[in-house]
Structures are given as C-alpha cells and as structure tokens.
Amino acid sequence: MADEKIAVYFCHCGSNIGGKVDVEKVTAWAAEQPNVVVSREYKYMCSDPGQDLIKDDIQKLGVNRVVVAACSPTMHEPTFRKAAADAGLNPFLLQMANVREHCSWVTEDKDEATEKAKRILSAQIHRLPFNQPLDPIEVPVNPAVMVVGGGIAGIEAALKLSATGKKVFLVERNPSIGGHMAMFDKTFPTLDCAACILTPKMSAAGKDPNITMLAYSEVEEVDGYVGNFKVKVRKKARYVNTDTCTGCAACQDACVVRKVPSEFDQGLGKRTAIYIPFPQAVPLRATIDPTNCLTLKGKKCKQPCTTACGPQAIDFDQQDEVLDLEVGAIIMATGFELWDPTPETRYSYGKFDNVITSLEFERISNASGPTGGHITLKNGEAPKSVAILHCVGSRDENFQEHCSRVCCMYSLKFSHLIKEHLPETEVYECYIDMRTYGKGYEEFYKRLMDEGVHMVRGRAGEVSNVALSPEEEGHLIVKVEDTLLGIVRRIPVDMVILSSGLAPAHDAKEVSQIFGFGCSANGFYLERHPKLEPVSTVTDGIFIAGCCQYPKDIPDTVAQAGAAAACALALVDNPTVKVEPTISYIDPEKCAGCHICVSVCPHAAIQYNEEKGVAEVITAACKGCGVCVAACGSNVPQQAGYLDEQIFAEIEGAMAL
Amino acid sequence: MSDQFEPRLIGFLCRWCSYNGADLAGTSRMKYPPNMVPIKTNCSGRIDPVHVLKAFQEGADGVLIAGCHPGDCHYINGNYRTAGRYPLMEKMLEQMGLEHGRVRLEWVSAAEGEKFQRVVTEFTAEIRALGPLGWGKQFHDESADLAVDEAAKEAVPA
Numbered sequence: 165m166a167d168e169k170i171a172v173y174f175c176h177c178g179s180n181i182g183g184k185v186d187v188e189k190v191t192a193w194a195a196e197q198p199n200v201v202v203s204r205e206y207k208y209m210c211s212d213p214g215q216d217l218i219k220d221d222i223q224k225l226g227v228n229r230v231v232v233a234a235c236s237p238t239m240h241e242p243t244f245r246k247a248a249a250d251a252g253l254n255p256f257l258l259q260m261a262n263v264r265e266h267c268s269w270v271t272e273d274k275d276e277a278t279e280k281a282k283r284i285l286s287a288q289i290h291r292l293p294f295n296q297p298l299d300p301i302e303v304p305v306n307p308a309v310m311v312v313g314g315g316i317a318g319i320e321a322a323l324k325l326s327a328t329g330k331k332v333f334l335v336e337r338n339p340s341i342g343g344h345m346a347m348f349d350k351t352f353p354t355l356d357c358a359a360c361i362l363t364p365k366m367s368a369a370g371k372d373p374n375i376t377m378l379a380y381s382e383v384e385e386v387d388g389y390v391g392n393f394k395v396k397v398r399k400k401a402r403y404v405n406t407d408t409c410t411g412c413a414a415c416q417d418a419c420v421v422r423k424v425p426s427e428f429d430q431g432l433g434k435r436t437a438i439y440i441p442f443p444q445a446v447p448l449r450a451t452i453d454p455t456n457c458l459t460l461k462g463k464k465c466k467q468p469c470t471t472a473c474g475p476q477a478i479d480f481d482q483q484d485e486v487l488d489l490e491v492g493a494i495i496m497a498t499g500f501e502l503w504d505p506t507p508e509t510r511y512s513y514g515k516f517d518n519v520i521t522s523l524e525f526e527r528i529s530n531a532s533g534p535t536g537g538h539i540t541l542k543n544g545e546a547p548k549s550v551a552i553l554h555c556v557g558s559r560d561e562n563f564q565e566h567c568s569r570v571c572c573m574y575s576l577k578f579s580h581l582i583k584e585h586l587p588e589t590e591v592y593e594c595y596i597d598m599r600t601y602g603k604g605y606e607e608f609y610k611r612l613m614d615e616g617v618h619m620v621r622g623r624a625g626e627v628s629n630v631a632l633s634p635e636e637e638g639h640l641i642v643k644v645e646d647t648l649l650g651i652v653r654r655i656p657v658d659m660v661i662l663s664s665g666l667a668p669a670h671d672a673k674e675v676s677q678i679f680g681f682g683c684s685a686n687g688f689y690l691e692r693h694p695k696l697e698p699v700s701t702v703t704d705g706i707f708i709a710g711c712c713q714y715p716k717d718i719p720d721t722v723a724q725a726g727a728a729a730a731c732a733l734a735l736v737d738n739p740t741v742k743v744e745p746t747i748s749y750i751d752p753e754k755c756a757g758c759h760i761c762v763s764v765c766p767h768a769a770i771q772y773n774e775e776k777g778v779a780e781v782i783t784a785a786c787k788g789c790g791v792c793v794a795a796c797g798s799n800v801p802q803q804a805g806y807l808d809e810q811i812f813a814e815i816e817g818a819m820a821l
Numbered sequence: 822m823s824d825q826f827e828p829r830l831i832g833f834l835c836r837w838c839s840y841n842g843a844d845l846a847g848t849s850r851m852k853y854p855p856n857m858v859p860i861k862t863n864c865s866g867r868i869d870p871v872h873v874l875k876a877f878q879e880g881a882d883g884v885l886i887a888g889c890h891p892g893d894c895h896y897i898n899g900n901y902r903t904a905g906r907y908p909l910m911e912k913m914l915e916q917m918g919l920e921h922g923r924v925r926l927e928w929v930s931a932a933e934g935e936k937f938q939r940v941v942t943e944f945t946a947e948i949r950a951l952g953p954l955g956w957g958k959q960f961h962d963e964s965a966d967l968a969v970d971e972a973a974k975e976a977v978p979a
Contacts, residue, residue: 236844237861262859265847270938271855280855287858677892682838685932702837702895702931746863764866766897789896790867794906806862812875815831818858819879819957 168199168293171227172285173218175209175234177264182207184268186278190233193282197289201225210240218244219251228253229292233261233285238693254297256745256805259288283818290817294809300742303784305391306492307736310335312383315343316362316718317710318497319369320725321732326374328733333489334369335397336379338427340445342366343499347428347523349530349537351718352577353608359532363444370446379447384486386679387767389787390705391492391741401482403452403460404438409477411448413440418472420465424456426534430524433534438469438478443532452478492741493705493732496689497725498675500711503557503564503667511556511662512627516640517542519627519660522574529581539585546586547658551642552578553624554595558665566686568665568715572599575663576609579617592618592655594644602717620655622647627660666715679706688714699728704743707731746805747786748793752778754800761792761801770801828882828948830857832941833872835865837895838930839887845934853938854945857885864888866899870910873924880957883923883948885940890928900928920951 172194176182187205195203202221206214209232221227230253232244237260245255263281271277307330311322314336322332334341345351346366348358369375378397385396404415419436426435428442435441437456440448458465459480470478502523505513513519518541520528531537541547552575558568572595579591598619600609613619626643632654639656646653668687669675676683681701682690689708692700699707709728710721735741750761750770755778762770762779769785770792772778781801790803799808834840840861846853862868865888876884886907888900907926914924927940 236840236847238841238844262844265844266859267855269847269850270853272852273855276855280858283858287860680895680897682889682893682931690932702841764902766894766899787896789864789899790862791864791896791899791902794867794869795902803863803867806867808869808871811860811862811872814860815872815876815879815881818831818860819829819876819881 168229169201169225169227170197170199170229170231170289170292171218171221171225172197172200172203172289173209173214173230173232173234174203174205174263174285175214175232176205176207177234178207181234181264181268184271184274184277185263185281186274189278190281190285194285194289197286199229199293200289201227209234210243215244215247218247222248222251222253228257229295230258231261231285231288231292232258233263233281233288235264236260236262236266256298257292257295259292259295261285261288279821282821286820287814287817290813290820291810294807294813296804298745298804301745301747301783302740302742303391305736305738305741306393306490307331308333308489308491309493309495309732309736310393310395310489310491311495311497313343313497313499313710313712314338314341314369314379315497315499315710316345316365317499317721317725318343318495319365320722321495321497321709321729322369322375323365323372324726324729325733326372328737330374330733330736332375333397333491334375334377335381335383336377337382338441339380339402339449339451340441340447341369341377341379342442342444342446344523345718346442346444347430347530348526349533350577350581352573353602353604355577355580359444366444366446377447378487380451383675383678386494388490390703390743391735392784393491393494393705395489395491395494397487397489399485399487401484402449403454403457403478403480403482404450405477405479405482406447406449408475409449410475411440411445411450412474413450414472414474415450415469415478416440418468420468421456421458424453429527429534430521432524432527450477492736493707494679495728495732496679496701496706496708496712497710497728498669498672498712500666500715501669503568503665505556505662505664507563508556508662510626511553511624511660513662516627516629516660518547518640518658519662521662521664522571522578523664525578525661529578529585539582541658547589549590549592549639549655549657550582550659550661551592551594551624551640551655551657552661552663553627553642554593554663555623556662556664557667559596564665564667564686566665566715567599569599570715570717571663571665573602573605573608573717575661576600576612578661579612580615583615583617590618590657592620592642592657594620594622594624594642596621596623602719620644620646620653631656666711669712672712679703681706688712699724699731705735744788744805746788746803747783748781748788748790748801748803750779750781750801752776752780754798755779756798756800758797760795760797764791764795766791826949826953828856828945828953829880830883830885830945830948831876831881832857832859832885832887833865833868834859834861835888835895835900836861836863838889838893838928839865839937841931842887842929842933842937845931846937847934849934851934851938853941856945857941864894864896864899866896866902868903870906870913873910873914877919877923877954877956882951882954883925883944885925885927885944887927887929887937887940890930893930919954922947922951923954
C-alpha cells in the first residue's frame with residue numbers, strides 16, 4: 165500500500181456546507197494527512213467543472229484514491245463514482261464523506277462543525293488505502309413487470325408497459341380492478357364522468373394480451389433482487405370457474421342471500437353472496453363470498469346459483485392457487501383507504517343516519533349507485549340543506565397531520581352536484597383553507613361561489629341534534645366558528661357530508677415489509693428521494709405510483725403511474741443490470757465448516773458443500789448484508805467493500821483527532 | 822467550545838434505515854451535538870462486537886448502533902441478529918469493566934429524522950455525564966504496553 169495517492173475534494177455546496185464549515189481550513193488540514201497528494205475545494209463539486217477536477221487529477225497526477233467531502237452518498241455517490249470511472253479509476257476507490265446531511269446541516273456552531281467535518285473526512289482518508297477495486301456484478305434481467313394494485317395508477321402503469329411490448333402481471337386483491345375511481349360519479353374540475361374515462365382503460369387492460377390479470381389475488385412473498393424478483397401470489401378461490409363464467413349475473417339474480425352490504429356501495433346498497441361487484445367489473449366474473457354463502461358455511465341451500473348458471477361455472481370445491489411468478493421489476497400502486505371518521509366523535513358519524521362520508525356521497529350521487537343517482541336522505545327524501553365539513557381526519561394533530569390534497573376539490577364538486585340535482589337546496593362548505601392548487605381548480609372554486617354555495621371559513625366544531633330554537637327542530641345542527649365574520653354559527657341542515665381525508669391502506673406497513681421498503685412517518689410508502697426519485701423505493705427495481713405514496717388527485721396519479729412505468733421500463737428493457745458487488749465471499753482454506761453463516765444468512769445465499777466440507781456463497785443470491793461476516797467465529801466470510809480492515813480504519817480515522 | 826467534557830462517539834448506522842434517518846435529520850436541518858461520527862454499513866447485522874471494541878480502543882467514550890425497526894430490515898432479519906448479539910456484547914463489555922450505557926442500540930427508520938436527532942442528543946448527554954472512558958489512552962500508552970510485556974515475561978519462565 166505504499167503507492168496510495170489520495171485526492172481530497174471538499175465541496176462548499178454553495179453555502180450549504182461552506183456557510184458552516186471552514187472549508188479552507190479543513191482542506192489545508194487534509195493536505196497534510198497520510199497518503200493525501202492533493203486537497204482541493206470547490207463551490208459545487210457535482211457540477212461539470214467540479215467533476216472535471218477529479219478526472220484531471222486522476223489522469224494528470226496519477227491519483228488512485230478519491231474522497232469527496234460533500235452531501236450524502238445517497239445523493240451523489242453515483243455521480244462521482246461515474247466521474248472516477250470515466251477517468252479510468254475503479255469507482256469503488258472513491259469514498260464520500262457526508263459533511264452536509266451529517267455535519268453542516270445539523271450542527272449549530274461553526275467551529276464544532278469544522279471539527280466534525282475533519283473527523284468525518286479523516287475516517288474516509290484512513291479507509292481508502294484498504295479499498296479494493298471491485299467490478300459490478302452483471303445479472304440478467306427478467307423483462308416482465310408486476311403491478312400490484314388495480315386502481316387507476318396500476319391500470320395506467322400496466323397499459324403503458326404493455327404498449328412497449330412487456331409482459332405485465334396486474335395483481336388486484338378485490339374481485340375487480342378499478343379501485344376507488346370506479347366508485348366516483350364525476351371527477352373534478354372538468355366534471356367528466358369517472359366511469360366514462362375509467363372503464364375503457366379497465367376493459368383495455370382486461371383484453372390486453374400482454375397483461376395477465378390476477379384479480380382477487382394477493383402477493384404473499386417476494387424474494388430475489390433487482391431484475392430477478394420471485395413473487396408468490398395467492399389467487400383466492402372464487403368458487404367460480406373464471407374460464408367458463410360469462411358474467412351474465414344469472415347466479416346473482418338466483419341467490420337467496422340478498423342482504424349482504426355491498427363493499428362497492430360503501431354498505432349503502434346490498435349484494436348477494438355470489439356477486440359481481442359492479443356492472444362494469446373487469447374481469448366480469450362472479451365471485452362467491454365464503455362468509456355469506458350458505459353452502460360454503462355448511463348450511464342447507466338448494467344452490468339456485470348452480471341451477472341458474474348456464475355454463476356450469478360454479479365450483480364449491482375450488483381451492484386457492486399459489487402462483488410462483490418471476491419478474492424484473494415491481495410497481496406498487498396499492499392506493500389508499502378513506503379515513504374512517506368514527507373516532508372523530510364530535511361529528512357523530514355512525515350516530516346519525518344522515519351524517520355520511522364523502523365516499524358514501526359518491527355512491528349516492530352516482531347513477532349506478534344504491535339510490536340510482538338521486539341525492540336523498542336515509543328516509544328517501546331530498547335534503548333541503550347540506551353541510552360539507554372539510555379536513556375530517558386531515559390537518560388534525562389528533563388524527564392525521566397531513567393535508568389530503570383532494571378533499572377541498574371533491575367537496576366543491578359535491579356542492580356542484582347537489583346544486584345540479586337539487587337547485588333549491590342550500591349548501592354550506594365549512595373549510596379551514598380552500599386549497600385549489602391544480603389546473604382549473606381555482607376557476608372551479610370561483611364558479612361554485614357563483615352557483616350560490618355558502619362558504620363558511622372555519623373548522624366545524626360539532627354535529628348534534630340538540631335544537632335550541634324551533635327552526636333547528638328535526639335537523640342536524642353544525643356548530644362552526646365563522647372566522648371571517650368572527651361569530652359562532654349554528655347551521656341547521658338535513659345532511660352532513662364528512663370530507664374525510666385519505667389514509668394509508670390499513671396494512672400498508674405489512675405490505676411494505678413483504679416488499680422490503682419502508683413507510684414515511686405518516687404511513688404512506690416512502691420514496692427514495694422526495695424530489696428527484698419520487699417513484700423509486702430504497703429497493704432497486706421496486707417503484708411506487710399513486711396514493712400509496714401520498715394523497716394525490718387523478719391527473720397526478722396518472723402522471724406518476726406513467727413515470728413509474730418509464731422507470732420500470734428503463735430497467736427491464738436492458739438484457740442485464742449491474743448490481744453492487746459488496747457481497748460476501750468465503751475463503752475455503754480458512755473455513756472450518758461450522759455452518760454458523762449458513763444458519764444466519766437471511767437469503768439462503770450460503771450453502772454447505774458436503775464434499776469439500778466448507779461453506780460457499782451463492783453470488784447471485786447474496787445481497788450483501790454482512791450478517792455472516794459478523795457471525796463467523798473465525799472471521800472467514802468477508803464482505804467486499806465492508807472489510808473488517810476498512811471498518812477498523814474508518815474508526816481509527818474518526819478517532820484520530 | 823466550553824470547558825465541559827466533550828465525549829467522542831462512534832455511531833454505526835445501517836445504510837437503509839438509520840443512515841437515511843440521519844440524512845433526513847440533515848435535510849430537515851435538525852440540530853444535534855457534533856460528538857458522533859457516523860460509520861455506514863449495509864446492515865446493523867454487519868456490526869461485529871470487535872468493531873465496538875475497536876472504537877473503545879481508539880478512544881471512543883460511547884458507541885451507538887442503529888438499525889431498522891424489527892420487521893423493516895432490508896435483509897429480512899439482519900437486525901434480529903443485531904438484537905440477539907447486543908445483550909451478549911453488553912454483558913461482555915460489562916465484564917470488561919465498562920459502565921452500563923456506553924453502548925446503545927436503537928431502531929431508527931428512514932422516516933425518523935427527529936428520532937435520530939433525539940437519540941444522538943440524549944446519548945451525548947448521557948456519555949458526557951458518565952465522563953471520559955480513557956481506554957484509548959491505556960491502549961496507546963507505551964508505558965502501559967511495556968508494563969504488560971514485563972508482566973508477561975514474569976508470568977512465563979524463560
């Protein structure tokens with residue numbers, strides 16, 4: 165290691181680092197450190213002239229080890245490693261010293277920040293002599309893609325990928341694709357009929373020869389790595405042969421169990437035990453719900469469905485099927501759940517019949533919904549007055565801190581629909597702030613004000629039925645502070661719509677664990693970088709789209725689905741992908757064959773070779789956690805890029821001053 | 822800097838959760854004491870007790886190990902290995918005469934910048950209260966080495 169020539173580059177990052185760390189001082193100090201032949205500072209190392217500094221020194225000064233003291237390696241390590249590689253230096257001979265996220269941005273005092281920057285830099289200077297050139301491992305890529313979730317995001321991503329000729333598995337846990345959008349009546353601000361714009365896409369996805377539709381199915385296990393995922397999908401038994409079922413719904417008409425609350429109608433309508441969730445379902449196939457079907461519950465039933473079914477598609481003995489699928493990339497589009505307003509007891513949801521959620525109103529106002537599109541109270545009468553309460557379970561530290569982004573606009577849409585159906589009905593919108601940020605949204609808000617909707621600025625405090633005056637008798641009373649008038653108002657209405665926020669799916673956490681990426685503090689899937697990689701996850705090859713990442717409207721969802729499809733395509737359109745070579749290896753000369761590493765490996769990547777009596781790493785299966793290295797009593801497994809010597813040297817460097 | 826004792830700390834952070842949690846604390850401009858230098862490994866399960874010993878040998882006053890929350894490990898269950906080893910290591914360090922509290926294991930997710938800030942702030946204060954450890958000085962003091970050599974010579978008859 166006599167001929168190590170280390171170059172140090174210290175980035176000011178404008179004033180992000182330079183404003184806190186005395187860059188000149190640290191750079192001068194670094195020049196005196198062992199093996200350092202050149203130490204430079206620059207305003208923006210990631211710029212082309214910054215990268216050229218590195219390239220020039222490698223080529224002209226014969227620099228063979230590089231430290232860039234700048235931002236987090238998550239941000240620009242690939243940038244600088246590529247620059248090094250372009251200049252002929254193995255990229256793994258370059259280390260980043262994170263002096264921005266871990267130092268200048270988190271340290272109050274300038275002197276302290278300068279000293280900490282030195283320690284962070286010193287750790288990397290000490291480490292570098294032990295770095296070895298590594299070659300990325302090139303693995304083949306399976307060109308198929310799995311899309312998990314069949315709402316508008318999943319459908320859009322699947323169609324885009326299919327258009328490029330890729331094979332797509334579209335997995336949806338419900339009997340039909342369509343997601344929440346299929347339940348909506350109109351979409352804001354254009355008032356397009358949701359079904360009219362969604363169902364053509366649903367049916368296109370259903371007919372697409374490149375798309376394998378796996379509805380009523382759930383992902384159980386994911387193994388493998390970028391380009392080579394192995395996914396176990398459970399295709400739940402529908403008790404109906406989907407090859408012969410024609411979707412004629414004769415079974416549905418014959419079924420004697422007729423009062424099951426319809427999930428699609430938010431429990432406002434009823435369905436049968438054998439059912440097609442809605443007329444435009446894709447795939448248009450019947451499903452038997454085993455918790456309500458008399459036969460499947462072991463009770464007596466004459467099975468009129470079997471009699472009614474022409475093609476004899478009903479099969480009470482059908483079992484779940486577990487499919488083993490292999491794909492190169494995965495797009496998560498698992499959507500959201502409407503926040504259940506029951507815990508917000510002040511609004512009396514579940515207590516009064518005519519306090520309903522926004523999704524319930526979507527179904528009521530929908531022509532194919534339980535009331536045939538007539539906006540009515542529970543007793544069938546038309547409401548004479550309606551209050552729409554914004555920010556229920558959103559922007560509320562007691563429940564969800566985040567803004568759900570779509571509620572202001574869908575609430576305005578509701579006002580419009582009510583005014584359209586019932587021009588005489590008074591509508592009150594109780595809002596905190598009117599957030600109409602999208603294209604055409606502010607204009608829609610203005611238009612609604614002209615339609616005679618009452619805008620009340622203030623978060624509603626209570627919904628009760630306690631009348632304090634004759635005109636309040638028999639009404640729901642919304643108590644709200646009108647912050648523009650500076651008075652507390654009591655508004656008697658017939659119907660209250662709670663504009664509930666969007667919540668992460670109840671099992672978002674568990675699902676993210678199956679796929680191996682994390683969730684944000686608010687429970688939505690965590691993107692790799694909030695600005696530059698909003699559709700990637702920390703797991704290479706797994707992308708996210710739609711409301712599973714954060715609440716968003718339909719245009720943003722569709723745009724993000726396209727972006728996720730493009731990212732997946734950029735991966736699977738290549739025959740191979742390079743994966744990080746920071747994996748473990750075992751020296752057979754030293755291995756005693758004790759099996760400890762075999763037992764701790766999370767990915768079954770270490771096998772015991774009976775013949776040789778030693779453990780062996782399966783290169784393609786090792787993901788580089790290094791657990792085996794720490795577990796071995798004799799330090800035989802070593803992890804490239806994270807050798808013990810490298811970690812020791814980093815510690816020595818960090819503690820050297 | 823004031824005259825109070827400023828501990829020097831090492832923090833082993835797993836790359837997927839805790840390192841990113843520390844990054845988030847940075848991007849959110851959350852301030853915490855500058856005493857800890859982070860060292861990145863792919864998984865907290867890569868941390869060998871000898872790394873912790875090495876840090877103390879080099880003069881660290883405290884060592885933090887931070888990994889993904891149970892169930893969140895990028896490598897399925899690497900952090901369970903960490904959790905399994907940790908009590909054994911604590912016991913071993915205790916037998917070597919180390920005060921309780923100089924090593925700390927924490928789960929910090931990539932979304933928990935605030936937790937990272939809190940953990941480092943608390944840990945720094947706790948180690949400051951414990952005072953300097955001084956193992957590094959012992960190891961690097963040549964006269965101490967000589968004393969060991971002498972003792973060894975006496976123990977083994979020539």
